[in-house]
Amino acid sequence: MRGCGIRSAPGRKTRTARWRRLRALAALPLLVCPLAACGGSGGSGPVSVNWYNFPDDSGALQKAADRCSRSSGGRFRIVYHKLPRTADGQRQQLVRRLAAHDDAIDVMGLDVTWAPEFAEAGWIREWTGQAKRQAGKGTLAVPLRTATWKGKLYAVPYNTNTQLLWYRKDLVPTPPRTWAEMLDMARRLAREGKPHRVEIQGAQYEGLTVWFNTLVASAGGAILDPSATKPSLGAPAVRAAGVMRDLAHSPAADPSLSNQMEDQNRLAMESGTAAFELNYPFVYPSMKANKPRLFKSFGWAPYPRVDADRPARPTIGGIDLAIGAYSPHPALAFEAALCLRDRQNQLTAATAGGLPPTLRALYDDPAFVKQYPFAKDVLDALQKASVRPQTPAYQNVSIVVSHALSPPSAIKPNSTVATMKGQIDDALQSKGVIP
Structure with missing residues (x-):
């Protein structure tokens, strides 16, 4: 194996002593040399298939x-490498290494927005x-759609995610169906001096x-328009910005709204100051473990609608597994990726790691439903879900959108959307690769 040769010690030794030394050294674990150097297919033993994914x-x-x-029968060994914790850090590492034609990346976990960019770059x-x-x-x-670009499949969905409405049943016996109903309920609770x-x-x-994106859909x-070549921000976008x-201008807004992310939302809900939370399923086990008293009143419902007669389309998340273009053993990499996301592994990821599966059958599996009593609601949301704009320039588009809408209190629906439209049009002219 490249870089892993065994050198005998200097000096004269008998054949017997040399043989004993070689046997002892051969028993050392493979990890004594760098994984990248030990992953070649030229040596004996299983081929190392390098899998880069989130930590x-x-x-x-x-x-x-x-x-x-184990199931490969000794043909390959999957080595799990942890990427940085943030999505930006993960993408940056993969982009830089792939741009340098790094052949150590066999299987990689892509955010559901990255397939067009990575496919277009080859x-x-x-x-x-x-x-x-x-x-x-x-x-x-819908998860399969995130792995598709120009009618071709470039990855296999590993896990998925979507948001639900989480609420306090002791404050709101019947959950709201629309954003307007939710804000009205929040105003009433505020007048009553209750968490709102x-x-x-x-x-x-x-x-x-x-x-x-969820509100627009x-x-x-x-x-973007169906061709993903120009913005499509008409009345629905103005409506979304208005919501x-x-x-932001109602009593329902957290004072820290312009700085709030998923985990801050979770902590605020657990502190008892909120009545509603739009977030991912990870908040359920967290509330159960951290705030058992509040957990007794912790309910869930479908994501609120913008229009009463139109179902909400929450944005899908998750990770897709792709095969590196420069992998020296692509056949094994494809086989490994399919195994990594098979039924048993998705069930383990869902029950141990809180990652909703992409296989439809698992939503009827008793082991999954036991851990996810809201499995039916997650499945329903996934079947109606929207995807973020599919374009190689997604990073540019996302930056434009988040900048235009920040802070939410400064949004002026018509002018904000008009400005955003022009900036997205400019962003689409780039090649989309931001190292």
Whole structure:
């Protein structure tokens, strides 16, 4: 194996002594040399398939890597490498390494917005034939759409995510169906001197783009036109911006709205000052563990609608697994990726790591439903979900959207959307790769 040769000690030794030394050194773990240097296919033993993904504290990803390594029958060993914690940091590392034609990246976890950019740059391989058929079998349609670019599949959905409305049942016996109803309820609670805030992501980052995208889609529109070559910000976008402004100027707004992200929302809800929270399912086990008293009144419901007669379309999240264009063993990488996201590994990721699965059948699995009593609501949201703009220039588009809408209290629906439209048009002229 490249870089892992064993050197005998200097000086004269008998053949017997040399043989004993070599046997002892051969018994040392492979980790004594760098993984990248030990991952070649030229040596004996299993090929190392390098999997780069987000850092998982639950152990579910390492368990998946170990399980798939065992099931390969000694043909490959999956080595799980942790990327930085932030999505920006993850993308930056992958972009820089792939731009340098790094052949150590076999399988990588992509945010659901990255496939167009990486595919257009030639950094990931297309899924075809049997691998493509296996990737699509039993997979939910909207997550599969996030892995598709120009009609071709470039990744396989590993996990997914979507937001629900979380609320205090002791304050609100019947959850609101629309944003207007929710703000009215919050105003009433405020007048009564009760907890009344609506917690949502208002900071100038990706979460703000997600909020806007959800509202635009729920109002019947989209940020980009179907060709993804120009903005499509008409009446639905103005309506969405108006909802954001209305919250920011109501008693329901958290004083820290313009700095709030998902975890701050979770903590605010657990502190008892909020009546509503728009967030991901990770808040459920957190409330159960941290605030058992409040947990007894912690309920969930579908994401609020913009229009009473039109279902909400919350924005989908998650990770897709792609195969590096420069991997020296792509066939094994495709096989490994399919194993990593199989039924058992997705179930483990869902129950241990809190990551909703992309396989439809798991939403009826008793083990999953036990951990996710809101599984039906998550599935319903995923089947109606919207995706963020699919374009190689997504990073540019997202930056424009989050800047234009920050802070939410300064939004002027018509003028803000008009300005955003022109800036998105400019952003689409770039090649989309921001190192």
